[in-house]
Amino acid sequence: MNRIIAVIAFTLISFGTLTAKEGMWLPQLLKSLNESEMKSMGLKLSAEDIYSVNNSSLKDAVISFGGFCTGEMISDQGLILTNHHCGYGRIQSHSSVENDYLTNGYWANNHSEEFKNPGLTATFIIRIEDVTDEILNSISADLTKEEREKAIKKAIDSTAKLATEGTHYDAVIKPFYYGNEYYMFITETFKDVRLVGAPPSSIGKFGGDTDNWMWPRHTGDFSLFRIYADKDNKPAEYSEDNVPFKPRHHFPISLNGIKKGDFTMVYGFPGRTQEYLTSYAIQQIKEVINPRRIDIREKALEVMDKHMDASDEVRIKYASKYASIANYWKKWLGENRGLEKANAISMKKEQEDLFVKATAGKPKYDNLMNEFEKRYTAIEDYEQARSYFIEIPYRKVEAIGLASAFRDLVKSEEPTEEQLEKLKKRIETHFKDYDYATDMELAQVLFKKYQTELPEQFVPKSLKSNQSKLDSYVKEMHDESIFTKRKDIEEFIADYSAKDAKKIEKDPIFQLTLAFWDIYDNQIRPEYGRLSDEIDSLSKIYVAALREFVPGRYYPDANSTLRLAYGKVDNYEPRDAVNYEFFTTTEGIIEKYDPGSDDFDLPDNLIQLIENEDYGQYADENGHMPVCFTASNHTTGGNSGSPVINANGELIGLNFDRNWEGTMSDITYDINQCRNISVDVRYVLFIVDKFAGATHLIEEMTLVKNTAEEKKGE
Numbered sequence: 001m002n003r004i005i006a007v008i009a010f011t012l013i014s015f016g017t018l019t020a021k022e023g024m025w026l027p028q029l030l031k032s033l034n035e036s037e038m039k040s041m042g043l044k045l046s047a048e049d050i051y052s053v054n055n056s057s058l059k060d061a062v063i064s065f066g067g068f069c070t071g072e073m074i075s076d077q078g079l080i081l082t083n084h085h086c087g088y089g090r091i092q093s094h095s096s097v098e099n100d101y102l103t104n105g106y107w108a109n110n111h112s113e114e115f116k117n118p119g120l121t122a123t124f125i126i127r128i129e130d131v132t133d134e135i136l137n138s139i140s141a142d143l144t145k146e147e148r149e150k151a152i153k154k155a156i157d158s159t160a161k162l163a164t165e166g167t168h169y170d171a172v173i174k175p176f177y178y179g180n181e182y183y184m185f186i187t188e189t190f191k192d193v194r195l196v197g198a199p200p201s202s203i204g205k206f207g208g209d210t211d212n213w214m215w216p217r218h219t220g221d222f223s224l225f226r227i228y229a230d231k232d233n234k235p236a237e238y239s240e241d242n243v244p245f246k247p248r249h250h251f252p253i254s255l256n257g258i259k260k261g262d263f264t265m266v267y268g269f270p271g272r273t274q275e276y277l278t279s280y281a282i283q284q285i286k287e288v289i290n291p292r293r294i295d296i297r298e299k300a301l302e303v304m305d306k307h308m309d310a311s312d313e314v315r316i317k318y319a320s321k322y323a324s325i326a327n328y329w330k331k332w333l334g335e336n337r338g339l340e341k342a343n344a345i346s347m348k349k350e351q352e353d354l355f356v357k358a359t360a361g362k363p364k365y366d367n368l369m370n371e372f373e374k375r376y377t378a379i380e381d382y383e384q385a386r387s388y389f390i391e392i393p394y395r396k397v398e399a400i401g402l403a404s405a406f407r408d409l410v411k412s413e414e415p416t417e418e419q420l421e422k423l424k425k426r427i428e429t430h431f432k433d434y435d436y437a438t439d440m441e442l443a444q445v446l447f448k449k450y451q452t453e454l455p456e457q458f459v460p461k462s463l464k465s466n467q468s469k470l471d472s473y474v475k476e477m478h479d480e481s482i483f484t485k486r487k488d489i490e491e492f493i494a495d496y497s498a499k500d501a502k503k504i505e506k507d508p509i510f511q512l513t514l515a516f517w518d519i520y521d522n523q524i525r526p527e528y529g530r531l532s533d534e535i536d537s538l539s540k541i542y543v544a545a546l547r548e549f550v551p552g553r554y555y556p557d558a559n560s561t562l563r564l565a566y567g568k569v570d571n572y573e574p575r576d577a578v579n580y581e582f583f584t585t586t587e588g589i590i591e592k593y594d595p596g597s598d599d600f601d602l603p604d605n606l607i608q609l610i611e612n613e614d615y616g617q618y619a620d621e622n623g624h625m626p627v628c629f630t631a632s633n634h635t636t637g638g639n640s641g642s643p644v645i646n647a648n649g650e651l652i653g654l655n656f657d658r659n660w661e662g663t664m665s666d667i668t669y670d671i672n673q674c675r676n677i678s679v680d681v682r683y684v685l686f687i688v689d690k691f692a693g694a695t696h697l698i699e700e701m702t703l704v705k706n707t708a709e710e711k712k713g714e
Helices: 002-014 027-033 035-040 084-093 132-136 145-164 279-310 312-341 344-358 368-394 398-404 407-411 417-432 436-453 461-465 467-480 486-494 498-506 508-549 586-592 604-611 660-666 681-691 695-700 708-712
Strands: 062-065 069-073 079-082 122-130 170-176 181-190 192-198 223-229 263-268 563-568 572-575 578-580 583-585 626-631 643-645 651-658 676-680
Touching (some): 027 035, 027 563, 132 145, 181 223, 263 651, 344 368, 368 398, 368 436, 398 508, 436 461, 626 681
Antiparallel strands (some): 069 079, 263 563, 583 626, 643 651
16 A cells, blocks of 8 residues: 555656646745755745745735735835736726826826825735634534534634734635635735836737737736835825835845746735646536637627627727637637646546545545546536526626616615616616627627527527527517617616616516526526535545645645745747747837737837837846746736746746646646746836836836856856
8 A cells, every 4th residue: 555655646746736846835834845946946045035924025025916916015115016907907097088198108207196096905914824723623523514614704703803903914814725724814905005107008018919828928017006104104094194115025126137947936916726626627627618618709709800890989899898808718728728738637537546546445535536527527517507608698798788787676676876876887888888789799699509509408498489580589689678779778777766677677688688697596506506515525635635645745726815936937849849938029029010000009219219229227148128038937817916036036027927828727737838927127127217217216126236257156
């Protein structure tokens, strides 16, 4: 048996579950789990330099930006660096026709010109504690699922309250390894975060949706904000009396550049990964779920393409929607390609076969893989029905989406003013970018898929009964419905009272909307939820068993908590005879330049700077201006804006994307294919200094540049 266990441990490592440099690691555990490997790769810091409770450390310069991105402190005056796409919504909110900061960029000349952003927060991690015993020790094994959840919530609430009592801190406690462990994050949240600067979208979004998920990249994806605090350097609501925050640590910025093989770290708040899925789950994603979602989005994009090509008005209205649909369409294509190239399914199956042999005769694990297989077989129809509901009536057919917003109104005995105002705003937003003909054809094309590809019990009766004349049925619905006509529905809602509910209830689109929701709420969601819970329970047992065989080398899935990933600056070979360099320069910007294009236009003064090679101190040793680079750090959504840090703890870049061939890294990581994409910090500084002329911001920062002799000695 010991031999079998040794074999399984070796195999798990060999097949990639524990690939060196893979993972999103909890920073408080680096000393025991990762420090030795990191130093062997080139790290010159200690684990204590990266995460410390009692002393200033790198973690004190990393923030959760708004709860959806990461940012970092780059000066002792509270200056935040994050991605342009992370700050985009705030830049947009300050823009107008007269002051179009999205198009032209914005740079505050002093503190008084920095824009406040109600609701935007910056959150630091003060410390992380293992509270598994506090949460689970009092939980009896014979509790029902509902009783267990209630008891865990009670333990979480009391533990968090005890930890923060008498402080201005908050506490967040989250489960790890499917609930086998719990960690508490003590946080400090600042609520006065102001916009300082942002480049034009032609720099910050250069390449747009065309280049999204792709390499090579030339995007200056950054923006600048500032944290303000009260006179005691504590969090405070916005006030003119607030002063720039003085962080415990800010990143020095390296001007020394990068070379292939350099050690790198990414520190941030990755959102969600699923690295411990079984072969049954990966097979279902790769062969069932992704292909169907890809096909739905492909059909939707074809319809939108047709109408956008025929009308500039429709093109403008649907540009953002098209980009949103295309984003994950492209991601899922890349994910499937990556899973295939990594042999992810067969790799997992080999692990599972060895796992079954090693645990034979142990009742707890005896039938575990068979139980997984049963659950994934059972959930497949519900997973498909859920995907189709979300992808088609919920997201793609906009008249259904608008009608869905009226469901609560119809149930109300007496509508509130707040309800009505919310619906009026929803109507205004909806029709601002709505086209009747496009929406109708989307319904015609996508409802056919709903009819023919879903099990019959998940299809509304009216779609089934009109199968042979679906196009005319959809047209009649759109013609007769109030939800496709702005003037009619605005007049209707303006004088609405409870007695008017009957008119909505008779509306054909509203009736179909209710039918979709009835099936989802009563047939799809309950069974999908039950089976998902059962799979999670099996996963909890499975992950605990894996960790028992290979102690200490498994990292928890991402869950929007602070993590550190590490790797090296590296190129990659996505396919035969193709080798991508690890860096890009401004030469590539000019090569991609397409005047008037949405994705590849450029400001005149940037072109002038590049043509004159006016790069100041930010050019590399060959006189070239670096723009972006790739490395093997394991990242995901939420890592947008994360600092990319060198072996000395200095900032060298700003993470903003992954390569298309490596998008499967949320499920399985392949060090040969997975690359995070970052904007080189030297390009950021070049734009701030030479393009924007915001030298006062450069003066705040701590810049590090070694002499030639110092570089030689490295």
